[in-house]
Each structure stands twice: as C-alpha cells, then as structure tokens.
Amino acid sequence: MNYINLENIVKNYGAGEGKVAALREISLFIQAGEFVAIMGESGSGKSTLLSILGVLNTPSGGTYQVNGVDVYSLTGEQQADFRRETLGFVFQSFHLIPYLSVIENVMLPLTTKRLKEKVKRELADQALARVGLAAKGHRLPNQISGGEQERVAIARAVVNRPPILLADEPTGNLDTRTGLEIMQLLQDLNGDGMTIIMVTHSPEWAHYTHRILHISDGRLKGEEINSVTFESAAAKFGILDFPVTNPSDELY
Ligand code: ADP
Ligand code: MG
Numbered sequence: 001m002n003y004i005n006l007e008n009i010v011k012n013y014g015a016g017e018g019k020v021a022a023l024r025e026i027s028l029f030i031q032a033g034e035f036v037a038i039m040g041e042s043g044s045g046k047s048t049l050l051s052i053l054g055v056l057n058t059p060s061g062g063t064y065q066v067n068g069v070d071v072y073s074l075t076g077e078q079q080a081d082f083r084r085e086t087l088g089f090v091f092q093s094f095h096l097i098p099y100l101s102v103i104e105n106v107m108l109p110l111t112t113k114r115l116k117e118k119v120k121r122e123l124a125d126q127a128l129a130r131v132g133l134a135a136k137g138h139r140l141p142n143q144i145s146g147g148e149q150e151r152v153a154i155a156r157a158v159v160n161r162p163p164i165l166l167a168d169e170p171t172g173n174l175d176t177r178t179g180l181e182i183m184q185l186l187q188d189l190n191g192d193g194m195t196i197i198m199v200t201h202s203p204e205w206a207h208y209t210h211r212i213l214h215i216s217d218g219r220l221k222g223e224e225i226n227s228v229t230f231e232s233a234a235a236k237f238g239i240l241d242f243p244v245t246n247p248s249d250e251l252y
Contacts, residue, residue: 003032003195009062011048022048024218035190037206038199040215046199047168053197054087054166055079088157090167096141096152103128103137106156127155131185147178158189165189167198171205183208
C-alpha cells in the first residue's frame with residue numbers, strides 16, 4: 001500500500017498579476033517506512049510542498065491522501081486531529097520556547113492530551129532519552145548547544161510517536177559533525193518505523209535517505225534511489241506497514 005499519495009497538487013499564491021505558481025501538478029507516492037529527501041533550489045517550492053504534507057496549507061488543486069484518507073476534505077477539526085495524531089514537525093521556524101525547560105518544551109505537543117502529568121513527563125523523558133538527552137531535561141534551551149537544541153526539537157516532534165515526521169532543513173544551521181549526528185538520529189527513528197520526509201539543500205545529507213526527490217520551479221524533476229541504504233534498511237526492518245505499534249501503550 002502507498003501510505004502517502006499526492007495527485008496533481010497545485011499551489012498558487014495570490015491572484016492576477018501577482019500570482020505565484022509555487023507547485024505545478026506534483027504527483028508522488030511515499031511508502032510507509034520510507035525516508036525521503038526533497039531537494040531543490042531556493043524558491044523551488046520545497047517548503048510549500050512540506051506545508052501541504054503537514055496539512056498547514058490548503059492546495060489550490062489536486063488531492064493528498066494518507067492511507068486512503070483525503071486529508072483536505074476533512075473538517076478543520078478533523079485536520080487538527082490528523083496533524084496531532086499522525087504528524088511530527090521539525091521546521092526551521094519552530095523554535096524552542098526559551099523560558100521553558102527542555103522537558104517542558106518536549107511536553108508541549110501533549111498539552112491537549114488527556115494524560116496524567118506524570119505520564120506526559122514519562123513520555124517526554126523517553127523522547128529525550130531517544131535523542132540522547134536524558135540528563136538535560138531540566139536545562140533551559142540556552143544552556144545547551146545548537147545540535148542539542150535540534151535534538152530537543154526532534155524529541156518534541158516525536159513525543160506523540162507520530163507515524164510521519166516532516167523536517168525542513170533539520171541540519172541547516174549545524175556544523176558537519178553535529179549534522180551527521182542528526183542524520184543518524186533520523187535514520188534510527190526511520191529504523192523504528194517512522195516515515196520521514198526531509199527538505200534539505202545538502203546532497204550529502206540527502207544521501208542518508210532512501211530516495212531523493214528533486215524539485216525545480218514547482219515541478220518534480222526526477223528522483224534518485226539510494227539503493228544501498230534502502231535495501232539494507234528494508235532488509236533490517238521490513239518495509240513497514242502502518243500503524244506503528246506504540247511501545248508506550250501500556251502507559252495509557
Ligand atoms: P523553497 O522552500 O523551495 O525555498 P517555497 O515553497 O518557500 O520554496 O516558495 C516557492 C515559491 O512560492 C517562491 O516563489 C516563494 O516566493 C513563493 N511563496 C512561498 N510562500 C508564499 C506566500 N505565503 N505568499 C506568496 N508567495 C509565497
Ligand atoms: Mg524553504
């Protein structure tokens with residue numbers, strides 16, 4: 001089954017003379033368990049595509065389905081539920097809140113969940129452990145390094161254990177070594193069964209994924225399969241089907 005299915009997605013901003021065609025009939029399939037990179041020049045439509053996948057930006061045309069559900073035909077409330085339950089976001093503009101501790105930042109997506117405070121803290125602790133920051137939950141964001149802040153943003157994105165993670169330039173502001181650690185972390189999360197779609201400028205980071213989609217001027221211009229990574233990951237974990245079992249179910 002194709003987990004994510006875009007058909008003829010069009011996105012125009014504005015109208016008349018000032019109209020910008022950001023996406024021109026994008027069609028693509030992404031399987032459950034894939035790790036996909038989206039590459040393209042600045043202005044090519046990467047962030048627009050990611051925001052449409054994130055149900056944050058209604059397309060001007062076309063359909064977006066996840067497991068057969070036509071996401072943009074859901075009501076606003078259903079879309080909000082879908083976002084909360086299905087998607088994790090690591091967007092460049094999603095900064096940590098400076099006056100909340102690391103663990104409080106990670107707990108934010110759980111705010112609206114009917115869980116005991118203790119359980120929320122436990123889930124956040126597990127997410128922080130997952131990104132190697134178990135000991136730093138009590139710190140403030142400015143008391144940890146840039147790479148660690150990115151890890152916190154990833155912990156926050158995965159605390160709900162969403163099946164799909166969307167990341168916009170997660171290594172954008174990091175040095176090579178820290179970027180590599182983040183890529184390894186994303187690969188590990190993908191190994192746990194999370195489908196990951198990552199926008200990046202860097203061909204190097206893109207090669208840590210299974211598949212690279214090149215977009216140019218709002219169109220899909222081609223794709224590269226990173227077969228070694230894909231096959232080894234597929235052999236190791238199987239091509240995973242959703243829903244992912246939630247290891248923290250016993251906490252609920
Ligand atoms: P990328 O992430 O690849 O740099 P974007 O998706 O941000 O590209 O932008 C694609 C095109 O759409 C660009 O021409 C950009 O200027 C335009 N654009 C993006 N967001 C908006 C917006 N909110 N209003 C008008 N134009 C926009
Ligand atoms: Mg962008």
